[in-house]
Amino acid sequence: MANSSDRRPILLDFEKPLAELETRIIQIRELAEENEVDVSDQIHLLEERAVQLRQEIFSSLTPLQQLQVARHPRRPSTLDYVQAISDDWMELHGDRGGHDDPAMVGGVARIDGRPVVIVGQQKGRDTKDNVYRNFGMASPSGYRKAMRLMEHASQFDMPIITFIDTAGAFPGLVGEQEGQGEAIAYNLREMFRLEVPIICTVIGEGGSGGALGIGVGDRLMMFEHSVYTVISPEGCASILWRDAAKAPQAAEALKITAQDLKTLGILDEILPEPIGGAHSDPLKTAETLKAAIVRHLAELDQLTSEQRCDLRYQKFRSFGVFIEAGMMPAR
Amino acid sequence: MSLFDWFANRRKSGSPVSEGQEREIADGLWTKCESCSALTYTKDLRSNQMVCLECNHHMRVTSEQRIQQMIDADTWVAIDEGLRPTDPLKFRDRKAYSDRLRDAQEKTHLSDAVQTGIGQIEGAPIALGVMDFRFMGGSMGSVVGEKLTRLIERGTQQRLPVVIVCASGGARMQEGMLSLMQMAKVSGALQRHRSNRLLYIPVLTHPTAGGVTASFAMLGDIILAEPKATIAFAGRRVVEQTLREKLPDDFQTSEYLLTHGFIDAIVPRTQLKKTLAQLVRLHQPTLRQTPKGTQIPGIKTLTTVPE
Numbered sequence: 238m239a240n241s242s243d244r245r246p247i248l249l250d251f252e253k254p255l256a257e258l259e260t261r262i263i264q265i266r267e268l269a270e271e272n273e274v275d276v277s278d279q280i281h282l283l284e285e286r287a288v289q290l291r292q293e294i295f296s297s298l299t300p301l302q303q304l305q306v307a308r309h310p311r312r313p314s315t316l317d318y319v320q321a322i323s324d325d326w327m328e329l330h331g332d333r334g335g336h337d338d339p340a341m342v343g344g345v346a347r348i349d350g351r352p353v354v355i356v357g358q359q360k361g362r363d364t365k366d367n368v369y370r371n372f373g374m375a376s377p378s379g380y381r382k383a384m385r386l387m388e389h390a391s392q393f394d395m396p397i398i399t400f401i402d403t404a405g406a407f408p409g410l411v412g413e414q415e416g417q418g419e420a421i422a423y424n425l426r427e428m429f430r431l432e433v434p435i436i437c438t439v440i441g442e443g444g445s446g447g448a449l450g451i452g453v454g455d456r457l458m459m460f461e462h463s464v465y466t467v468i469s470p471e472g473c474a475s476i477l478w479r480d481a482a483k484a485p486q487a488a489e490a491l492k493i494t495a496q497d498l499k500t501l502g503i504l505d506e507i508l509p510e511p512i513g514g515a516h517s518d519p520l521k522t523a524e525t526l527k528a529a530i531v532r533h534l535a536e537l538d539q540l541t542s543e544q545r546c547d548l549r550y551q552k553f554r555s556f557g558v559f560i561e562a563g564m565m566p567a568r
Numbered sequence: 569m570s571l572f573d574w575f576a577n578r579r580k581s582g583s584p585v586s587e588g589q590e591r592e593i594a595d596g597l598w599t600k601c602e603s604c605s606a607l608t609y610t611k612d613l614r615s616n617q618m619v620c621l622e623c624n625h626h627m628r629v630t631s632e633q634r635i636q637q638m639i640d641a642d643t644w645v646a647i648d649e650g651l652r653p654t655d656p657l658k659f660r661d662r663k664a665y666s667d668r669l670r671d672a673q674e675k676t677h678l679s680d681a682v683q684t685g686i687g688q689i690e691g692a693p694i695a696l697g698v699m700d701f702r703f704m705g706g707s708m709g710s711v712v713g714e715k716l717t718r719l720i721e722r723g724t725q726q727r728l729p730v731v732i733v734c735a736s737g738g739a740r741m742q743e744g745m746l747s748l749m750q751m752a753k754v755s756g757a758l759q760r761h762r763s764n765r766l767l768y769i770p771v772l773t774h775p776t777a778g779g780v781t782a783s784f785a786m787l788g789d790i791i792l793a794e795p796k797a798t799i800a801f802a803g804r805r806v807v808e809q810t811l812r813e814k815l816p817d818d819f820q821t822s823e824y825l826l827t828h829g830f831i832d833a834i835v836p837r838t839q840l841k842k843t844l845a846q847l848v849r850l851h852q853p854t855l856r857q858t859p860k861g862t863q864i865p866g867i868k869t870l871t872t873v874p875e
Contacts, residue, residue: 406782408802409810413820416830418781418801425755426787430763445739445748446782446801453752467739467748467779472806477661477741492657492744501656503745553756554717556749557710558656 249305251294258287288512295512298462300488300497301470306462307442308404311516313523314373315342315357315400318440321523322530323348323355329389332382340371340407341379341451343386345395349531354390356383356451357400360441373442374407377420380450384424387431396434396534399451404469406447421450428453429550432542436533438508438526439463439495440515455549456533457503459495460522461510465503466493503556506533601625617837626774626794626837630676631683631700634733638841639687639696646685648718653680653711657744665742672703680711681736684719686728690845692852695723697732701775706736708780709743713750716784720757720768729767729848730758734785738778751783758787767851769844772799772822772831790847791831792840793822799831 248256262283269276298306306312319326323346331337343356358375361367375383383399390397406417428435428451435454443452443465459465468476470488475481498504508525511518537545599610603625613620617637618627629637635644659665673679681703686695697719699706716732723730739747761768770788774797781801785791793799800820808815818824825831835843 406801407810408806410807410815413801413807414828416786416828419786419830421782421801422751422755422784422786425752425783426759426762429756429759446751446779449748449752450782453756465745467744468741473741479662487661490657490659490661490744491741498745501745503749550756550760553749553753556753557714557746558654558743559710559714560652560654562650562652 247310249302249309251298251302251305255287255290255294258283258290262287292512295462295514299485300464300491300494301485303462303494304442304464304470304488306514307464309514309516310362312441313515313519314362315355315359315402315440317519318400318523318526319344319346319355319357321520322527323353324350326355329386330382331385332378333385334378334381336376336378336382338371338376338379338382339369340373340375340403341383343383345389348398348527351396351534352393353396353398354386355398355400356386357440358403358447358451360402371407373403374405375403375447375450376407376409376412377415377417380406380417380420380424383451384420384427387424387428387435391431391433394433396436396537397431397454398530399435399437399454401437401439401443401448401452401465402441403444403447404442405444406450421446424450425453429546429553432546434534434537434545435549436530436537438530439465440526444469453549453553455537455545455552456505458506458508458529458533459498459504460508460515460526461495462514463495464493465495465498466491599627602627619837624795624836626796628701628735628774629837630702631678631698631733634698635683635685635687635696637837638689638698638731638733638844640689640691643688643693644685645687646683647722648684648715649679651679651711651715653709653743655742656710656746657742659742659744661742668704668742676700676702678703680709680715681706682712682715684715686722686726689731689841689848692845692848693726693728694844694848695719695726695728695730697730699733699735699780701735701737704740706734706780707738707740707747708736708750709740709747710750712736712740713747713753716750716754717757720754720761723766723768724757724761724764727764727766729769729851730761731769731771731844732784733771733773734776734780735773736776736778736780738780748779751779754784755787758784762789767848769847771835771840771844772825773797775799777801777803786830790833792833792835792843793825793831794837794840795822795834797822799825 325347328344342359346353346355358373359370360373361370387397436456437452437454439459441463445467470484471481473487474483495507499507508529511521515522596610598607599613600607601620604623606622608621618629653669655666682697682699684697697716720730768788769790770785772785772793776785777800798820822834826834
């Protein structure tokens with residue numbers, strides 16, 4: 238049974254009570270079968286309790302637990318969604334500057350009959366894949382590849398769909414050498430210029446500037462259990478609390494959950510996940526995503542490209558909370 | 569009293585040196601250079617724009633001093649001074665954000681980490697933003713983002729070049745995602761300024777990092793930096809932890825960025841005003857000069873040469 242271990246669910250700490258309950262149900266069932274006793278009533282009760290427990294756990298996750306779900310190794314990735322929502326897909330490669338960053342993927346696809354360009358960070362499925370994908374942390378060439386593909390979309394009048402899933406831009410030697418800051422900054426500015434519709438969705442982890450580097454659009458959506466943060470709670474804790482162990486407090490204070498960001502007015506829509514998280518039913522999750530993309534595209538089609546660019550500007554223009562005192566009478 | 573106690577007392581009685589302030593000795597008459605330890609008469613140092621006369625070390629200057637150094641006398645008009653930060657997330661780490669803000673405001677007499685305004689530089693009007701590292705490490709929250717955006721928008725409306733002197737640790741964590749979004753907001757304003765063919769020059773000073781590097785610091789049509797400034801995306805410690813090895817000494821300095829093609833020039837502070845004025849003049853299309861007598865009949869030139 239060497240293979241079965243690969244398919245075993247990966248459990249997060251807070252799922253343990255649930256897992257224990259489920260194991261007990263299996264044990265009781267086996268025991269009953271061996272002894273030929275009818276325990277279906279009890280099992281039914283326990284199963285109901287398990288569903289209820291799952292619901293309870295997932296409806297009251299702390300921000301740090303949300304982060305764990307967002308980083309779950311089985312959580313659907315960019316390429317999983319591409320496969321599930323597109324009828325036609327060809328991955329395109331390279332930044333045309335000498336690199337092809339596997340942490341940033343993209344290509345042309347058809348969604349609901351409509352050609353689009355999809356761009357997103359790609360995390361690995363296992364350790365080996367993660368090393369290849371650099372754990373979804375893109376280098377400057379990744380952001381340049383993304384921009385090149387978005388320019389392609391603009392050239393052929395195709396909407397841009399981005400999937401955000403990264404702990405952040407890669408903080409390494411090459412990143413600094415090749416201008417991580419410049420690459421992200423360039424995307425931030427140019428994404429305001431592109432005239433095609435842009436829909437951005439945080440599918441897992443939205444880590445700071447590395448997420449924002451493909452995150453300027455007409456719509457920003459987040460999956461229910463995904464997070465989007467200015468700095469990782471661990472990093473924030475070690476700087477402000479001088480203690481990385483204070484990450485739970487930092488996660489709380491930073492307001493990183495989809496619900497928090499909806500309240501702050503940054504988010505357009507929260508996409509619901511199946512109880513148990515996106516990884517418990519990837520296909521159903523993908524359906525939700527596809528429906529939302531198609532719906533938003535239809536809305537954005539009603540506008541001229543000029544109106545879209547204007548509204549995109551106004552959308553980001555409105556972010557920020559401050560007090561304006563002592564205003565000059567005539568400005 | 570033991571010798572040790574004597575030293576301990578002496579240390580205690582010495583004037584307290586707080587972070588970000590000039591190390592002033594004997595009532596500020598003399599200033600010690602942080603780099604070469606040379607003692608310089610403070611008046612001389614100030615007239616040399618806080619650049620050490622011995623070793624050329626560029627000491628930190630306040631936004632106030634910076635404006636004085638760069639802008640022609642009596643031409644500075646500050647804008648949006650009434651914008652004040654608030655605490656939208658009710659953020660509290662070891663200290664409440666609202667307390668940190670109040671402390672920084674008391675210390676700097678500024679409302680937040682940037683001053684913006686319109687002023688002249690050798691007679692040419694520019695829209696200028698100057699970040700102040702003393703205010704919470706020059707970090708960018710809603711106010712910094714809003715003031716810079718308004719400055720750039722005004723530059724676009726009035727067709728002025730924009731100059732931003734950067735000095736910042738990056739996005740302000742205490743305002744969470746609102747801070748991150750300022751990166752996009754300011755970049756969007758720069759896109760509009762740029763599409764009107766207007767000039768934008770960021771000046772990178774020590775230190776420029778994180779979300780500021782990954783937005784307006786790197787978006788200049790021309791990018792200048794002060795000598796030996798630290799300019800980084802990820803902090804040096806973070807990179808070292810990722811790599812588990814020591815980095816070269818000049819890593820993430822102005823000089824390193826110049827070698828790698830990310831900035832145009834390293835300009836000593838004492839030359840900064842002159843250089844900026846020169847660049848602004850070079851990019852004014854309406855001042856295209858036509859030599860006298862070379863005007864081709866029937867062709868109207870856009871401009872006339874002053875007699």
